Amino acid sequence: MNSINPTIASEASQLNEERVPVQEERPAETVIEEGKTVGKPYTDNAKFKLRDVDVFYGDTRAIKKVSLDIGRNEVIAFIGPSGCGKSTFLRCLNRMNDSIDICRVKGSLQLDDQNIYDPKRDVVELRARVGMVFQKPNPFPKSIYDNVAYGPRIHGLANRKADLDEMVENSLRKAGLWEEVKDRLDATATGMSGGQQQRLCIARAIAVSPEVILMDEPCSALDPIATAKVEELIAEMSESYTIVIVTHSMQQAARVSHRTAYFHLGHLVEVNETNKVFTSPEHELTESYITGRFG
Amino acid sequence: MPTKKDDVYGDHISHKFNDELMELKTEFLKMGGMVEAQVENAIQALVDGDGHMADEIRANDKKVDRMEVEIDEEATLIIARRQPTARDLRLVISVIKMVADLERVGDEAKKIAKLAIKLQEEGQAPRGYVEVRHIGTHVLSMLHDALDAFARLDSEQALRIMKEDKRVDEEYQAAARTLLTFMMEDTRNISRCMSVMWVLRALERVGDHACNIAENVIFMVKGEDVRHTPVEEAEKVVGR
Numbered sequence: 001m002n003s004i005n006p007t008i009a010s011e012a013s014q015l016n017e018e019r020v021p022v023q024e025e026r027p028a029e030t031v032i033e034e035g036k037t038v039g040k041p042y043t044d045n046a047k048f049k050l051r052d053v054d055v056f057y058g059d060t061r062a063i064k065k066v067s068l069d070i071g072r073n074e075v076i077a078f079i080g081p082s083g084c085g086k087s088t089f090l091r092c093l094n095r096m097n098d099s100i101d102i103c104r105v106k107g108s109l110q111l112d113d114q115n116i117y118d119p120k121r122d123v124v125e126l127r128a129r130v131g132m133v134f135q136k137p138n139p140f141p142k143s144i145y146d147n148v149a150y151g152p153r154i155h156g157l158a159n160r161k162a163d164l165d166e167m168v169e170n171s172l173r174k175a176g177l178w179e180e181v182k183d184r185l186d187a188t189a190t191g192m193s194g195g196q197q198q199r200l201c202i203a204r205a206i207a208v209s210p211e212v213i214l215m216d217e218p219c220s221a222l223d224p225i226a227t228a229k230v231e232e233l234i235a236e237m238s239e240s241y242t243i244v245i246v247t248h249s250m251q252q253a254a255r256v257s258h259r260t261a262y263f264h265l266g267h268l269v270e271v272n273e274t275n276k277v278f279t280s281p282e283h284e285l286t287e288s289y290i291t292g293r294f295g
Numbered sequence: 296m297p298t299k300k301d302d303v304y305g306d307h308i309s310h311k312f313n314d315e316l317m318e319l320k321t322e323f324l325k326m327g328g329m330v331e332a333q334v335e336n337a338i339q340a341l342v343d344g345d346g347h348m349a350d351e352i353r354a355n356d357k358k359v360d361r362m363e364v365e366i367d368e369e370a371t372l373i374i375a376r377r378q379p380t381a382r383d384l385r386l387v388i389s390v391i392k393m394v395a396d397l398e399r400v401g402d403e404a405k406k407i408a409k410l411a412i413k414l415q416e417e418g419q420a421p422r423g424y425v426e427v428r429h430i431g432t433h434v435l436s437m438l439h440d441a442l443d444a445f446a447r448l449d450s451e452q453a454l455r456i457m458k459e460d461k462r463v464d465e466e467y468q469a470a471a472r473t474l475l476t477f478m479m480e481d482t483r484n485i486s487r488c489m490s491v492m493w494v495l496r497a498l499e500r501v502g503d504h505a506c507n508i509a510e511n512v513i514f515m516v517k518g519e520d521v522r523h524t525p526v527e528e529a530e531k532v533v534g535r
Contacts, residue, residue, distance in 0.1 A: 251378055278380045280518025290380045292307045 032267045035065035038282045039272035043071040047242045053107035064266040075243045077253035080263035094130035131205035135217040137197030139189035151208035175203035195226020215245040254278045262286040326362040327442040333404035338431040341411035352408035359401035389511040396504040403497040423491035426470035430498045437505040450516040450533045456509035463502035
């Protein structure tokens with residue numbers, strides 16, 4: 001590009017001189033109004049109705065007045081910088097925060113119009129309905145078969161061995177793992193590859209027929225091929241489950257989710273159709289985050 | 296040259312990414328400047344009957360073509376490396392489309408240069424040149440403003456250009472009618488008048504391309520596609 005006609009080049013650069021962009025002064029810090037979320041945080045067909053949710057760790061307020069609906073058979077992605085509260089919020093949905101003594105949850109959280117935090121609520125039953133897959137694959141140090149059969153066994157879902165066999169096979173098939181492991185169901189799960197272990201954890205989660213699957217960065221420890229397989233699985237599972245996925249991979253959120261929710265310092269800043277969020281987000285902070293302007 | 300600090304594309308965590316986007320913008324503007332000069336010189340060559348200048352324009356068109364390929368390559372690499380989103384994505388996509396428009400403007404300039412040579416060889420008869428100058432100045436200022444709107448991310452200016460386009464169309468129609476009367480006056484004028492008509496047609500197309508660039512600028516700034524929509528729609532988008 002250095003070989004352009006010198007007269008034209010000089011004229012061109014002159015023109016460019018004139019075209020120094022006049023930029024508006026941007027506010028140094030965008031103020032977030034508490035409880036205010038831009039976009040479409042509510043849906044008609046809500047599985048979860050979450051209103052004015054606050055979460056405290058001791059004196060620290062980790063979630064600030066978040067209101068959100070999660071639709072039936074929807075895949076919703078939670079994104080945001082580390083420490084923004086997205087995992088904390090995710091864990092409220094099946095009361096995984098209960099195990100943390102200093103953690104308190106306030107506000108209204110309803111699953112199918114029933115209070116999730118009702119003191120009389122059976123948490124084990126709740127977690128069977130709202131399953132979870134974690135960042136690092138965490139199979140039990142048992143056989144592949146026993147990992148998947150564990151849930152149905154403790155929940156008493158299968159009376160006969162044949163029923164249990166069927167459940168295990170179905171779950172492994174749904175998780176796209178059956179063909180790879182059908183000949184070695186007795187092998188220990190910890191000997192599998194990382195991607196296989198994660199899909200095994202998904203099979204274990206779906207073995208108890210949950211309605212919702214929470215995924216906390218399910219692919220961050222996986223290679224691209226295993227990631228693609230899990231993403232493929234999410235697309236298939238969205239037909240029968242509601243899926244909430246926390247991810248640090250923006251491209252992953254863009255690929256798998258229907259809606260995307262952006263968290264920032266404990267605020268829910270924006271919720272919109274994923275296509276909109278990644279092409280023309282409404283909020284300045286969302287834009288800055290997804291375009292890599294701060295982290 | 297715009298510096299990194301005052302540019303909305305220049306504040307990424309990755310400095311390399313900043314550089315790549317800035318480079319893309321700068322190269323695009325450079326190509327825009329080249330193409331502008333090509334059109335301006337083509338009109339001059341026609342009006343002055345300057346065959347030498349016309350030859351030069353035809354040679355320069357190859358450089359314009361080469362720039363199109365280079366900028367496209369650069370944009371492709373950015374997509375592959377960075378997976379840009381939001382305004383970055385809109386910039387890259389728009390640049391890919393707008394370089395195609397610039398390249399076409401370059402072709403129109405070349406076309407005018409060719410016609411200038413033809414008209415010069417046939418001898419001077421400056422009929423319709425007033426119209427050529429008039430429309431030429433008009434579309435050149437549109438092109439200039441479109442590139443300006445791109446550099447400044449000025450969607451209001453882009454909207455003004457969209458509105459201008461209708462006026463150019465009207466001017467073109469009026470000029471065509473004038474040339475038609477010359478042709479009816481004396482049939483020996485037909486061949487020459489047709490050449491001038493092609494020149495006007497080429498200039499009118501330049502206006503269309505400037506308008507396309509303006510539409511892309513609105514998309515870059517507002518995130519909404521205003522192509523194939525009435526100007527009133529675009530007005531609403533810009534007003535938001």
